[in-house]
Structures are given as C-alpha cells and as structure tokens.
Amino acid sequence: MENQKTLQNLMEAFAGESQANRKYLAYSKKAEAEGKINAAKLFKAASDAETLHALKHFEVAGKISSTADNLKDAVLGETHEYQDMYPDFLKDAEAEGNKAAIATFTFAMKAEEVHAKLYQEALENIDQAEEIFYYLCPVCGNIEKAVPEKCFICGVPGSKFIKY
Structure with a gap:
C-alpha cells in the first residue's frame, strides 16, 4: 500500500475494532448471566458488527495472504x-x-x-x-x-x- 499513513490508520482501526469486538462480547456474556437479554443481544450484535469492520480494515490493509x-x-x-x-x-x-x-x-x-x-x-x-x-x-x-x-x-x- 503506497500511503503509509492510511496503512497505519487501517491497522489502528483494525486493532480498535478487534478490541471492541471482544469487549462487547464480554459485556454480552455478562448481561446474559444477569438475565438482561435485550442488552445481551445488542452487545452481541455490536460485537459482530465490530468484527465486520475489523475484517474489512485488515483486508484493505493487504494483510491477508495465502x-x-x-x-x-x-x-x-x-x-x-x-x-x-x-x-x-x-x-x-x-x-x-x-x-x-x-x-x-x-x-x-x-x-x-x-x-x-x-x-x-x-x-x-x-x-x-x-x-x-x-x-x-x-x-x-x-x-x-x-x-x-x-x-x-x-x-x-x-x-x-x-x-x-
């Protein structure tokens, strides 16, 4: 990738989205354990959304090989x-x-x-x-x-x- 600042930003976004994914998944499990099913489902959906973002950033950064x-x-x-x-x-x-x-x-x-x-x-x-x-x-x-x-x-x- 020619633009190094964009590559750096993509990797920073990948890291942030990846961390958000795990954090929201942990929140979802906690909400589920507390019987807060609506919050649990929202956190799980957000976790999956953050995964989508992270995967796309990683792909665009050219980090997926054979x-x-x-x-x-x-x-x-x-x-x-x-x-x-x-x-x-x-x-x-x-x-x-x-x-x-x-x-x-x-x-x-x-x-x-x-x-x-x-x-x-x-x-x-x-x-x-x-x-x-x-x-x-x-x-x-x-x-x-x-x-x-x-x-x-x-x-x-x-x-x-x-x-x-």
Missing part, C-alpha cells in the same frame, strides 16, 4: 506469545502477587504453545484432504484434535470441549 503464508504468520505470532510475551507478563504478575493474572497468563501461555504446534502441523499438511476436527477448551483456550478425558492445562472435563 493460507500457507497465513499459517506461517500464525506460527510466528503464537510462538512470540508463549516464548516472549507471556513469560514477561508472568514475571510482572508474580512480582505484584496478582494470582488471577498469573493463572490467566499461564493458561494462555500453555495454550499458545499448542496453537503454534497445530498451525505448524497444518502448514506441513496443507494439502491433506481428510477433514480434521478440533476441540476447544472453553476455560483455557487449549485446542485438541480429539476430545481428551480432561484438559491437560486446566483440568476441565473433555465433555465441556467445543467441537470445530
């Missing part, structure tokens, strides 16, 4: 998170004695390592015709290729995993 290149990018991103980002975050949380942050950073760090390996495996088998199913732990974000008895990261029963 599946192979996207898998390589995903491996790099997940590897950075589990090798560099989360260990640093954990040190800070431990120094401050924030047990909730320690737990969430630990779960994420361990799950990101699994994600990186799965992306690498998908890259190595990119032309595989056999369909693979993935199973997501709804607590820590671990992904498995078969339903486990329990999550090896957080201990949640395999029956709670979500199939993709």
Whole structure:
C-alpha cells in the first residue's frame, strides 16, 4: 500500500475494532448471566458488527495472504506469545502477587504453545484432504484434535470441549 499513513490508520482501526469486538462480547456474556437479554443481544450484535469492520480494515490493509503464508504468520505470532510475551507478563504478575493474572497468563501461555504446534502441523499438511476436527477448551483456550478425558492445562472435563 503506497500511503503509509492510511496503512497505519487501517491497522489502528483494525486493532480498535478487534478490541471492541471482544469487549462487547464480554459485556454480552455478562448481561446474559444477569438475565438482561435485550442488552445481551445488542452487545452481541455490536460485537459482530465490530468484527465486520475489523475484517474489512485488515483486508484493505493487504494483510491477508495465502493460507500457507497465513499459517506461517500464525506460527510466528503464537510462538512470540508463549516464548516472549507471556513469560514477561508472568514475571510482572508474580512480582505484584496478582494470582488471577498469573493463572490467566499461564493458561494462555500453555495454550499458545499448542496453537503454534497445530498451525505448524497444518502448514506441513496443507494439502491433506481428510477433514480434521478440533476441540476447544472453553476455560483455557487449549485446542485438541480429539476430545481428551480432561484438559491437560486446566483440568476441565473433555465433555465441556467445543467441537470445530
């Protein structure tokens, strides 16, 4: 993209819309838990709208490549998170004695390592015709290729995993 300011703006908009998506989804879940169904539905619709915006900004910025290149990018991103980002975050949380942050950073760090390996495996088998199913732990974000008895990261029963 020739105009660097526009590219910078597209990426800033992508980041903002992506964060709004997650924030509104969290608000939707909270409203639903409180029985505020209309607010929950509004937050969910807004979350989906923010996703539409983010995806279009990312596309226009030219950040979506071939599946192979996207898998390589995903491996790099997940590897950075589990090798560099989360260990640093954990040190800070431990120094401050924030047990909730320690737990969430630990779960994420361990799950990101699994994600990186799965992306690498998908890259190595990119032309595989056999369909693979993935199973997501709804607590820590671990992904498995078969339903486990329990999550090896957080201990949640395999029956709670979500199939993709």
